[in-house]
Amino acid sequence: MTEKARIAxxxxxxxxxxxxxxxxxxxxxxxxxxxxxxxxSPVVDAKEFPENVDLTLVExxxxxxxxxxxxxxxxxxxxxxxxxxxxxxxxxxxAMRNNxxxxxxxxCGYVENATDNPGTPTIxxxxxxxxxxxxxxxxPVDLFVPGCPPSxxxxxxxxxxxxxxxxxxxxxxxxxxx
Amino acid sequence: xxxxRINGITRIEGHxxxxxxxxxxxxxxxxxxxxxxxxxFEKFCQGRPFYEMPxxxxxxxxxxxxxxxxxxxxxxxxxMGLRIPEPAELLRRTVHLAQxxxxxxxxxxxxxxxxxxxxxxxxxxxxxxxxxAAKYPDLAVEGIRLRKWGQHVIELLGGKRIHSPWIVPGGxxxxxxxxxxxxxxxxxxxxxxxxxxxxEFFKHMMEELSDEVETFANFRSLxxxxxxxxxxxxxxxxxxxxxxxxxxxxxxxxxIADNIHPRDYQQYVGESVDxxxxxxxxxxxxxxxxxxxxxxxxxxxxxxxxxxGTPLADEALNEFRQRFGNVSLSSFHNHYARxxxxxxxxxxxxxxxxxxxxxxxDIRAEAKANEAQGIGIIEAPRGTLIHHYKVxxxxxxxxxxxxxxxxxxxxxxxxxxxxxADKYISGRTVTExxxxxxxxxxxxxxxxxxCSTHAxxxxxxxxxxxxxxxxxxxxxxxx
Numbered sequence: 001m002t003e004k005a006r007i008a009x010x011x012x013x014x015x016x017x018x019x020x021x022x023x024x025x026x027x028x029x030x031x032x033x034x035x036x037x038x039x040x041s042p043v044v045d046a047k048e049f050p051e052n053v054d055l056t057l058v059e060x061x062x063x064x065x066x067x068x069x070x071x072x073x074x075x076x077x078x079x080x081x082x083x084x085x086x087x088x089x090x091x092x093x094x095a096m097r098n099n100x101x102x103x104x105x106x107x108c109g110y111v112e113n114a115t116d117n118p119g120t121p122t123i124x125x126x127x128x129x130x131x132x133x134x135x136x137x138x139x140p141v142d143l144f145v146p147g148c149p150p151s152x153x154x155x156x157x158x159x160x161x162x163x164x165x166x167x168x169x170x171x172x173x174x175x176x177x178x
Numbered sequence: 179x180x181x182x183r184i185n186g187i188t189r190i191e192g193h194x195x196x197x198x199x200x201x202x203x204x205x206x207x208x209x210x211x212x213x214x215x216x217x218x219f220e221k222f223c224q225g226r227p228f229y230e231m232p233x234x235x236x237x238x239x240x241x242x243x244x245x246x247x248x249x250x251x252x253x254x255x256x257x258m259g260l261r262i263p264e265p266a267e268l269l270r271r272t273v274h275l276a277q278x279x280x281x282x283x284x285x286x287x288x289x290x291x292x293x294x295x296x297x298x299x300x301x302x303x304x305x306x307x308x309x310x311a312a313k314y315p316d317l318a319v320e321g322i323r324l325r326k327w328g329q330h331v332i333e334l335l336g337g338k339r340i341h342s343p344w345i346v347p348g349g350x351x352x353x354x355x356x357x358x359x360x361x362x363x364x365x366x367x368x369x370x371x372x373x374x375x376x377x378e379f380f381k382h383m384m385e386e387l388s389d390e391v392e393t394f395a396n397f398r399s400l401x402x403x404x405x406x407x408x409x410x411x412x413x414x415x416x417x418x419x420x421x422x423x424x425x426x427x428x429x430x431x432x433x434i435a436d437n438i439h440p441r442d443y444q445q446y447v448g449e450s451v452d453x454x455x456x457x458x459x460x461x462x463x464x465x466x467x468x469x470x471x472x473x474x475x476x477x478x479x480x481x482x483x484x485x486x487g488t489p490l491a492d493e494a495l496n497e498f499r500q501r502f503g504n505v506s507l508s509s510f511h512n513h514y515a516r517x518x519x520x521x522x523x524x525x526x527x528x529x530x531x532x533x534x535x536x537x538x539x540d541i542r543a544e545a546k547a548n549e550a551q552g553i554g555i556i557e558a559p560r561g562t563l564i565h566h567y568k569v570x571x572x573x574x575x576x577x578x579x580x581x582x583x584x585x586x587x588x589x590x591x592x593x594x595x596x597x598x599a600d601k602y603i604s605g606r607t608v609t610e611x612x613x614x615x616x617x618x619x620x621x622x623x624x625x626x627x628x629c630s631t632h633a634x635x636x637x638x639x640x641x642x643x644x645x646x647x648x649x650x651x652x653x654x655x656x657x
Binding site for chain 2: 046105118
């Protein structure tokens with residue numbers, strides 16, 4: 001690849017652990033810095049998701065109307081969309097609220113556990129979806145990288161393969177519980 | 179009336195938006211932080227066995243999972259009604275100090291230093307850790323290495339850097355080997371070298387940052403932390419030593435409430451719902467809402483602490499106080515305080531690793547649920563973290579309340595936003611640099627919005643300045 005690869009990372013409904021695991025590639029980050037352009041990510045200041053992105057790593061599940069809007073836009077502008085981590089792949093922890101009615105979950109947070117001005121926030125905040133879903137239930141996903149979080153080595157493997165122009169084969173690289 | 183929206187604050191740990199209200203003359207009327215996601219841990223943990231709570235709530239936050247593991251484990255210790263063995267406590271404290279280092283390093287180097295080094299008004303496309311690496315490679319490499327050091331210590335102890343299953347109710351899951359202890363001890367001088375060099379560097383840089391000190395949430399408020407009997411900086415709050423009680427100080431540094439047992443926290447801390455944010459706003463109950471505004475975190479801790487309790491950190495704290503006073507009212511000083519705390523964390527870890535009990539094999543006490551509820555409180559990197567669980571007769575969770583560090587600072591962040599807006603935003607045009615300073619104010623608190631709504635995220639920004647009729651007056655976009 002002669003031109004720099006245009007890479008983005010997106011953080012939906014997750015804990016940021018997958019992004020931290022990405023940073024855990026440590027100095028190797030600087031090794032690949034010359035080969036990539038990080039065009040959109042929580043750690044850079046671009047505010048608009050750009051066109052023509054080669055690879056987007058998506059952490060987190062889809063939980064709100066805003067998440068739906070974002071992932072659709074990101075999908076339409078990304079060549080290789082990666083579901084990074086168990087929340088993006090299966091819904092995982094955010095989807096644990098699916099066992100309950102959304103109104104009960106909100107009532108617990110904002111009425112039962114409040115001592116002043118009880119009630120669900122409604123101003124300037126996204127509307128939560130009744131059920132949390134993994135990415136592929138809404139948009140096509142090109143690669144699934146499981147883990148809570150996926151290890152730094154696994155994420156580095158994915159990046160290295162993509163930068164070498166290959167689609168990573170994860171079958172031999174990861175197993176459940178790691 | 180106009181509204182400016184900074185929709186998608188970047189270089190913070192979470193998913194937030196700022197709105198700024200202007201009147202028809204372009205004068206700032208109000209500014210507000212909105213936290214945009216919500217996950218509902220307090221509900222969906224109901225029905226789970228209590229001993230699962232540390233590992234489940236670690237998933238509140240991937241930046242400081244150790245904080246949730248520790249607060250959760252402490253709450254479980256209380257439910258079991260036991261005191262954990264000394265080696266377990268020393269090991270928990272060690273891993274906590276590693277986490278303080280890695281999290282503070284992330285905040286300082288990866289997220290905030292681009293503002294100081296590249297400039298508040300620098301090209302947004304370069305104002306990040308990779309831009310920093312191109313322009314100041316030595317500093318960027320040191321930042322990456324310091325964070326790596328903290329993460330590596332966590333991995334050596336817990337087997338995994340993020341969401342380690344090693345911290346458990348009753349203690350920890352495995353003892354420390356001599357080889358691990360020696361490896362960490364050997365790496366300490368290098369980590370301490372990075373920490374002291376960075377502190378020295380930032381100390382000199384402070385001269386250029388006096389505007390930020392003056393306007394970044396610089397006002398009188400209360401401060402809260404957990405405390406030790408000797409008054410020194412307290413991060414873990416040792417149960418065996420009867421430490422870790424809540425302590426409040428006023429803006430002059432006088433202690434106004436002290437020795438508050440975790441089980442009594444609700445007499446002092448109330449939670450108000452902000453209808454325009456998924457983050458609740460805690461307040462000091464005796465003063466009510468919103469007068470009971472208080473701050474937590476590194477600067478608040480150092481305001482309350484008598485000393486840190488280790489030589490280099492104490493020297494740094496004394497120098498800081500000589501320069502800025504015994505109580506620093508500006509939240510911009512969180513950056514400086516973070517660097518002092520990193521020095522402290524590494525020095526303290528060195529001391530703890532030399533305790534004979536650190537290699538002890540007695541690492542876990544076991545019991546069933548003996549109490550109907552348990553409350554665990556620690557100082558997370560960002561401030562005081564409270565986990566409160568109730569269980570039924572089978573030890574199944576019936577109620578959960580989590581008050582996270584960032585939440586405590588909600589009122590202060592909003593007041594700080596107003597202060598920065600008053601200084602940098604006026605008239606009808608708004609510069610990108612002014613907006614970055616609004617975000618910089620938020621970054622100085624190192625908020626973890628993942629934690630604070632037990633949710634997370636982040637997104638694209640467009641800033642619209644709207645006229646009273648809702649029509650677009652100005653749009654500022656960042657490429």
